[in-house]
Amino acid sequence: MTKILVIEDETLLRENTIELLELEGFQAISAENGVVGVQLAQKFKPDLIICDVMMPELDGFGVLHQLRQNSATATIPFIFLTAKTERADIREGMDLGADDYLAKPYEANELLKAIATRLEKHTNLMQQYQTERRRAEVLGKEVHDLQQFMTTQEDFLNNFVQELKNPLSNINMAICMIKDAKTDHDRNRYLQILRDECDREINLLNQIEELKNLLTPENSKLLRQLNLLKK
Template identity: 55%
Template structure:
């Protein structure tokens, strides 16, 4: 149920508005002057405020100005009631942040129309806010996924670097020995080390996560040399 605060110093006018609003299933509360209305608004945070302009001590402009300075009440829709039709006065109220004006005397349909219009516009703003919030949450999720992906790629690169540090010295040493060793047991052992190291590198090259870091040209060359498996859609040689 929407809560509406009516700030009006004329008892008869205030009572009529409250009765009309209650008949439309609004939770309506009245305040007899600007000071009490401003205090009530800050304490109970109504969904909409209807406020007379000309009131003693604290007028409607002062009420609106005070409420617009408080974050909790700054966005509450605010409708002025006034017997004045001077454009300068209306402009002044709009500049302070009023959402609408109703000129006394007003009809039931005019009052309800103004209230409905304010709530509809507020619903549009809230929908836009919700959309932007969901968009921001989606963007935040994508940034987090990207950070996780970058972290995962960093781990893969570290793994590759470690594998290369372990394997390359073995291959280099084995090649050096092959140049000076006569055929026989030691030479066969060097060849075995080379084969094992190459198989380890080939297994590493066939990891899908690692292939993401290779260029298309590198992938084509490695497939031509049968060092990596063909893609699922690539034709295989018989």
């Protein structure tokens, strides 16, 4: 059930407004002044707040200012009820983040229409927010996956370079040992070492194709879109 907080110091107007809202199926909460209104707003997190401007202790502007400073209440739709219809007063409320103004006296249908409009706009904004949040989560996962991919690729390259160096060292050593071989048996043994290391080197070079396969066109496109890969 939609919760609406009514902050109004005029008892009769407050009670009539609460009754109207309850007849329309809303859960109505009342506060007799701004201080109590702020406390109830923070406690119940209503879906919408209707607030008088001119009140003792804490006026409507002060209420709105405090609620907009609190992340838990900052986005609650806020409608001012006021007998002050000067442009400067309205501008002050809008600058603080008010969503609408209703001038006293107002008709019941005016209030209900304003409530419906603000609730609908707030719902649409929250849906857009959730959509963008889901998109951000998906993008964040893609970035994380790509970072892992690039780390894996870098590790592969480092290992690959090291593996290439090992056979080359053994090949150089075998060549030197062949030159100094005293017997055919030793020469043949060193030649076999040379053949084995050459085969090993060729096998490593063939693995370059595996590295190419890791960088698929899809991954390359996404990497470039995120400026993680130079064009």
